[in-house]
Amino acid sequence: MSAASSVFRANATALITGAASGVGLAVAKLCASHSMNIILVDNNSSKLAEAKAAIKTKGTVEAHDMDVSSLSDWSELKTKLGGTKLDFMHLNAGIMMNSDWTDNAYFHKIFNVNLFGVVNGINIFFPDFQDNDGGRKAIVVTGSKQGITNPPGNPAYNATKSAVKTIAEHLSFDLAKTSPNTSVHLLVPGWTFTGMTDGGKTTTKPDGAWAPEQVADYLYKKMSENKFYAICPDNDVDWETDRKRMTWTMGDLVYERQPQSRWREEYKEEAQKTMDGMKLGTKQADSL
Secondary structure (H helix, E strand, O other), X not given: XXXXXXXXXXXXXXXXXXXXXXXXXXXXXHHHHOXXXXXXXEOOHHHHHHHHHHOOOOOOEEEEEOOOOOHHHHHHHHHXXXXXXXXXXXXXXXXXXXXXXOOHHHHHHHHHHHHHHHHHHHHHHHHHHXXXXXOOEEEEEEXXXXXXXXXXXXXXXXXXXXXXXXXXXXXXXXXXXXXXXXXXXXXXXXXXXXXXXXXXXXXXXXXXXXXXXXXXXXXXXXHHOOOOEEXXXXXXXXXXXXXXXXXXXXXXXXXXXXXXXXXXXXXXXXXXXXXXXXXXXXXXXXXX
16 A cells, blocks of 8 residues: 555645644645645634745645634535545644633633544544545644643643544544545644744744744655654654653553652652663554
8 A cells, every 4th residue: 555645646635724824834835745735724814815825736725714613614614615525634723722720711712622623624524534536545633742741731732632642543543444545643743833832922933943844744754654643853852752751651550650740749850760761662662
């Protein structure tokens, strides 16, 4: 079977949410470089218009201003597209908010966008990816390292990204059985300079951060290798460090430590010594 990256091909149709800026726009430009037909989705109409104008492709480009948390908006989009079938869907839209345990609206808002923005897209366009017409198809879901290592500070955001990881894993397993021409991938950016960086206050890319285009290129590389997980490093954190942090986090369950032990004072010295001395082989890396 061809590599998952062969979905990037002339005349194939791509739909990308959160496409007006950042990683979404970078992936849209990746699609454009392969002459795909591109459907941009975002709720920022002015940025969406700018993104559409910035994309150059031999295929078509259309933009739709919509709320990914609204199932009716997704249904309306499906109707607008008529008989168009998707080959590639990147469920990327997400928001970052901070609040406290008393703020119910904070939890609902983040779950509605970050989780149901993914679920809604799958619900509406799932039939397109069951169609085994011989061409490669792919679904990419954007997760976060915060949904894997679960650092303190933003429980609602972390929970949504943990949930989309689970959704993507199940989707991959089920489609592998029923629709082998469709692959699923979890894209997990590292520190990336986007509109969400420091709440939009930072206007110059920090040295430690990747540019969104680097994330898109890394996704393409991992899809070329038929990998499900595309967990990006950045200029400050390499792949080996990510592996150690993920391994330590899973150890909280295996060794019955207190949760989020890496940030607890009583475990800090043990965590640092363990990760400094941890040796992970290739087989272990492949299983993470």
